[in-house]
Amino acid sequence: MKIYLKIWRQDSPATPGAMKNYELDDVSADMSFLEMMDLLNESLIQKSERVVEFDHDCREGICGQCGMMINGRAHGPLTHTTTCQLHMRSFKDGDTIYIEPFRAAAFPIVRDLKVDRKAFDKIIQASGFTSASTGEAPEANGILIAHTIAEAAFDAAACIGCGACVATCKNSSAELFTSAKITQLALLPQGQVERADRVIAMVDQMDAEGFGHCTNTEACEVECPQEISVLHIARMNYEYNRASIISH
């Protein structure tokens, strides 16, 4: 099928960018979206033009690298899907597709569709971990965890840090991402020691990175490839209030 593309091109963080038009003739419905992008880049190479740069790694929906805004939606028209798991069968012959980078002040554009998501790492570095002295591996059954609690913590841990929640949020809030980590560790016995300090430090970092607040529109959960629940945000608020009242 024939596809018309309008893609954001920007040489460097400092230079202004603009949408540029491209056309592709032989796109197969079975191609993944990223394969379609590869096809475009091959044609650009043949014309000795600079390729469209975009992030990707696993191409199987688990690394969270492939973030882009497709037709005004994070990761494209499907819900709960990464860009690499989107296929061209979601589009029709003759369609025009707008492709832009995820936009938020905290996610500066590196080049074209590539953005710098270091701000997420900073939030995790602030306190998204548990401290333990190294030494011999502890006995596996030394700390008992109920199956339901373990599963709930796993659900929260499923976040792949793709940034779709920020990109789709009208406030560019990182609360879904941050709350998933806070909930995961608040649920587990290993997370209890630093529980109060963690939520305070991570929320402070979230603000310091320049992310916005949460209005509870719940758009993030719809676009999240891992279906991270917005109730984690409420849980983070609970943890924050608890920490503020009890220990800070």
Next chain:
Amino acid sequence: MKQTTIQYKLVMAGTGLFLCFFLVIHLLGNLQLLLPAAEAQEQFNWYSHLLAGNMLIKIISWVLFIAIIAHAVYALILAGKTKKANGAKYVYDKRANVSPWNSRNMGLLGTVILIFLVIHLKDFWYVSDFTTMGLDKQGYKDMYSVVVLTFHQWWYIAIYELSFIALGFHLLHGFFSAARTLGLYHPKYVKLVRYTGWLYTAFITGGFMLIPIVVYLNN
């Protein structure tokens, strides 16, 4: 100490819920206006007189005033932070497809409410506290006649009705959002709050919308 975005939201939720609570009391009192004209005049004027002379009501009205101002000011501050956090706009934006429109337009709905409040305070608070008013048979200020006179023209009723619709959409999102902000995360209670929010919104919006129409028809 610098406030975090979560603390800002806590102020919005606290003031918002206080206003939600006030609306219940305000509506229950005003439902007396639904009575037939003669009875309504007697009852409502007595009720207004009772409130006007009460110190507690005076204090609450000041708290109310502060809550509205704080709620609006914090909304404005958060809107400023959002503008900064968003950075560049999308060229093609269809993000609105995945969230309810009222949740995205709380500021717009709030602004309509704010403008309405100015009109509303001028209509009743200003008239009762700063002008000389006629007295009824009991010797109380005749607030009921002020209400009747206000809801005399259809376009004035329309302003009130439209404002109540804006309020309704604000409450529909605000009520459950405030519970989330306070940290209510258990799925069981989250559902309960959603349903309560719907019922609350229907009661408040429906009740207030009924009053101008019934007063108009009764006179």
